[in-house]
Amino acid sequence: MGAGDGASAVPTVIAVASGKGGVGKTSVSINLAASLVNAGQRTLLLDTDMGLANVDVMLGLAPRFTLADVFAGRCELQDTILQGPNGLLIVPAASGKRHMTELLPQQHVGLVHAFSQLEVPLDVMVVDNAAGIADGVLTFCQAAQDVVVVVCDEPASVTDAYALIKVLSRERGVTRVQVLANQVQNPIEGRQLFEKLERVTSRFLDVTLNYLGAIPRDEWLRRAIQRQEAVVDAFPSSPSALAFRDIARRARQWQSPPGARGHVEFFLERLVARATAATSARSAAA
Numbered sequence: 341m342g343a344g345d346g347a348s349a350v351p352t353v354i355a356v357a358s359g360k361g362g363v364g365k366t367s368v369s370i371n372l373a374a375s376l377v378n379a380g381q382r383t384l385l386l387d388t389d390m391g392l393a394n395v396d397v398m399l400g401l402a403p404r405f406t407l408a409d410v411f412a413g414r415c416e417l418q419d420t421i422l423q424g425p426n427g428l429l430i431v432p433a434a435s436g437k438r439h440m441t442e443l444l445p446q447q448h449v450g451l452v453h454a455f456s457q458l459e460v461p462l463d464v465m466v467v468d469n470a471a472g473i474a475d476g477v478l479t480f481c482q483a484a485q486d487v488v489v490v491v492c493d494e495p496a497s498v499t500d501a502y503a504l505i506k507v508l509s510r511e512r513g514v515t516r517v518q519v520l521a522n523q524v525q526n527p528i529e530g531r532q533l534f535e536k537l538e539r540v541t542s543r544f545l546d547v548t549l550n551y552l553g554a555i556p557r558d559e560w561l562r563r564a565i566q567r568q569e570a571v572v573d574a575f576p577s578s579p580s581a582l583a584f585r586d587i588a589r590r591a592r593q594w595q596s597p598p599g600a601r602g603h604v605e606f607f608l609e610r611l612v613a614r615a616t617a618a619t620s621a622r623s624a625a626a
């Protein structure tokens with residue numbers, strides 16, 4: 341995790357994704373980010389999904405500018421940042437019809453790059469992704485140090501999580517995935533979900549899955565959403581809030597690869613290398 345020694349430190353980037361929609365990515369992103377802020381980490385939550393229940397709606401914030409304005413040249417990335425609870429910083433999703441997943445690949449890369457240039461001292465950045473395996477989702481996951489894949493106890497959730505991990509592993513060079521079970525009835529259910537996913541990935545893919553833990557299905561979390569607050573702030577002793585704090589504690593232990601200045605650089609390097617390889621392959625074929 342970021343050393344916390346000023347703007348020169350590279351923040352840890354955590355991407356939250358799931359494959360299937362509605363499993364709890366936005367709830368996890370908000371509460372993970374809020375728990376990290378409460379633990380003293382300078383945290384920014386980036387909302388890349390403009391679904392109905394997006395981060396600013398869930399936290400009752402009114403964005404003045406969004407990423408759409410950045411792309412249209414109407415403002416700088418810095419101008420989109422909102423102040424959330426307890427100093428949590430939030431970059432709201434692009435509003436309007438245009439979906440993040442409709443942006444061109446070079447715009448995703450541009451965005452990842454813009455974040456690496458952002459002169460706001462940060463320890464950690466949490467990225468809430470859209471459902472599915474669109475290019476934008478894959479790019480944000482690839483650019484992150486850690487990918488948290490949220491699953492719940494539905495067959496489609498497990499198969500879609502597998503599909504996501506498969507493309508991340510085979511096409512995006514992701515070698516480690518954190519699995520978070522959400523809306524579980526009991527801890528055993530969470531562990532079993534993880535094992536189900538691990539059985540298939542270990543057979544077919546070259547990727548390591550870590551079990552991050554489980555968040556119980558919790559009525560307090562729904563109530564917090566109605567109050568437009570993070571459950572960790574609204575109901576700090578509720579079962580889900582306790583679980584989120586525990587998970588944030590574990591996430592703070594994650595280490596960047598030794599010597600890395602941040603995955604963003606890795607990511608850009610890989611991308612450039614691949615583009616160069618493609619160009620030379622084309623010229624060799626010509």
Ligand SMILES: Nc1ncnc2c1ncn2[C@@H]1O[C@H](COP(=O)(O)OP(=O)(O)OP(=O)(O)O)[C@@H](O)[C@H]1O
Nearest residue numbers: 361362363364365366367393471523556557558561
């Ligand atoms: N642990 C939980 N306990 C109870 N309800 C939950 C829990 N997690 C999520 N939910 C419910 O599921 C709904 C969907 O959650 P959320 O919006 O976080 O999912 P999502 O994966 O971000 O969805 P989308 O794919 O549409 O972006 C929430 O509005 C909430 O009612």
Ligand SMILES: [Mg+2]
Nearest residue numbers: 365366389391
């Ligand atoms: Mg969401």
